[in-house]
Amino acid sequence: MDTDEVGLAATAKKTNSSIGRFIAFIGDITKEKEITAAVEKANKSFGTIHILLNTAGILDNYTPTLETTEALWDRVLAVNLKGTFLVTNQILPQMLTQEHGVIINMASIAGMVAGGGGAAYTASKHAIIGYTKQLDHDYIRQGLRANAIAPGAIQTPMNAADFAGDGKMAEWVANETPAGRWAKPEEVASLTLFLASEQADYIHGTVMTIDGGWLAK
Secondary structure, X not given: OEEOEOOOOOOOOOOOOOOOOOOXXXXXXXXXXXXXXXXXXXXXXXXXXXXXXEOOEOOOOOXXXXXXXXXXXXXXXXXXXXXXXXXXXXXXXXXXXXXXXXEEEEOOHHHOOOOOOOHHHHHHHHHHHHHHHHHHHHHHHHOEEEEEEXXXXXXXXXXXXXXXXXXXXXXHHHHHOOOOOOEOHHHHHHHHHHHHOHHHOOOOOOEEEEOOOHHHO
């Protein structure tokens, strides 16, 4: 999601009144007060939160460090990393009180190797992976399960620039991917659903790649 807006979908224990219901809250994920307001709205609408997906993020256009301004560095780290930290700390106390919670953070293959972004983006995604592992380690005995997803080439609005014009960049990415194509958002959604389910209860502090074989090269 190429945005710094925060959207929360809260889940209470399944009831007929909560199934299929959604609420939206538009705000700045780098502002703690706005996150608090979003969480309060989710709690009021659904009850306590059991599943948190930290997916907000922005790119840095593959900018190398000498061309990265302090403003760009601060902005990317604020949205991608600080935003994840702030939202997690708002919701984690609820999860610990109920002794159950699942947190899934959106990393990237840029969090594991170079070349998936510029200096700021790559640094932020490496940091998210480390944060996820430490988060799970610190609270696993209190009912928390935290994992990260590391997507490769996923055809979303965030990557629209790669398809612009003659689409040569998108074609190059597909050719460089062993699977020979971009993934659809629904494929990431399916992996997310699995990690949020009880079937993944023994998966902790793990980074799940979904990259069409990119990292296997």
